[in-house]
Amino acid sequence: MDETRKALSVSDLPDDILLHVFSFLDALSLCKVRRVCKRWNHLSTDEILWKHKLLTDVKSWKHVSNAFTEETGNADESTCDMYLKNSPEIQTWKREFYQRTTLHQLTNLLRNFLPTKKFAFGVGASAMDSFGKGRSFFSKLLSFDSANVFQHCGEFPGRFRGAGGGFQFKYKRHMLELCLMYLAPKLLREAMTVEQKIEQLKKMMESTGYSELLTSLKGYIHTIDSRILEGVTEKNTIEVIQQQSEEVLLIDAKLKPDIPMLILSVRKVEADPHISPYEISKSLRLNTLSRPWMVCECSAEMIYRDVVDGMDWLIGTATPLL
Structure with missing residues (x-):
């Protein structure tokens, strides 16, 4: 050698x-x-x-x-x-590290003294209708939550027809109110085309009650059906989502610029083929919005688990100083 x-x-x-x-x-x-x-x-x-x-x-x-x-x-x-700033994996690692610090504990303590935050669960609520025989987003969230992450504290009535009422619950020491903004009763919503929903939304926006609700919000939640159904291609599903971009832009024009918008990309079960949050953000032209936004994927069967990242982002963005 x-x-x-x-x-x-x-x-x-x-x-x-x-x-x-x-x-x-x-x-x-x-x-x-x-x-x-x-x-x-x-x-x-x-x-x-x-x-x-x-x-x-x-x-x-x-x-x-x-x-x-x-x-x-x-x-x-x-x-x-x-x-590194946007990767969910990296953000989870950073959050777990931060939660062990004294600063995080102090921040949580200060948040306990903040008033109840009001979020609207908007007109896209109809995307949840077919995922549980009429059971609403709220009933899925609370009934499937075996870990008791979301503690139901009661309901409150709406101040006007179609919106304003909802559920109050406690989440990680935060008192939250989720208001309903339905376009119409469920049977009518299911029969509406995208164009009809947009026209109905425009009429709702002209009412005094809706204007009052929108000005009182700290955040807005919208759901969208991201499933690729059997016999429907990914291209066709994206085209349907693109049609709903006008609905999102209309809401964006009515909300105050600092109000964050959370879009839940929902499918029935976790294994369902679906469009990614990245593709949805492009299809809805979210980079043209005048506010902070996030698209978060979740399955109806595990909604209480999958919605946590979105809710954490919504609360943190609605209270930027903390």
Whole structure:
């Protein structure tokens, strides 16, 4: 054996080979390899590497928000930073770490002294109708919640026909009110076309009662049926969602700019084929909205579990100082 032959190590691999190896790592692992050495730190933040990871992973993210945009236009923000700021996996890791800090405990204590927050569960509530033999979003949320995350505290009547009434419940020490904004009784809603729903919504917006409700809100919740039904292609499903963008834009024009909008992408069971939150955000043209927004996917059978990330975002955005 040639004694002059030098033993090779991973550090001797050329940059393109290391980048290829790094491309198989998930985001958390890529963050960890940055600590190995200066060279690995430089390679693991490669712009092309993170662009490929972003375009691949974003379609599987369980939620996307206004913080994410492919045309960021911010020269100071790299694709790596954008990924880490928006990835649900990274955000969950950060949240679990933050919850162990004294600052988080102090923040929760201060929030206990805030008044009840009022959120409207809007005209898209009809998307839930077929997912439980007429059982509403609220009944699913409360009856399936074996962990008692959402504690039902009572109901309150509406101040005018079609909206204003709803449910009051406690969630992580927060007292919340979810108001109903139905376009019409269930049988009529099921028979309406998208165009008819938009016309009905326009008429509702002209009423004094709805205007009063919209000005009192801290947040707005909208549901959309994201299922790809049997015999219906993904393209056709996206076209149906695109038709509802006018409904979302109409609500956006009536709400105050600082009111966040949460869109729940609902399907009947978790295994149902569906359109991703990323595709929904593009189909609804959400980047044109004048407010914070988030699209969060959830299944009707596990609504109490899947809606948690969306509710946390909604509460946090409605109270930005905390």
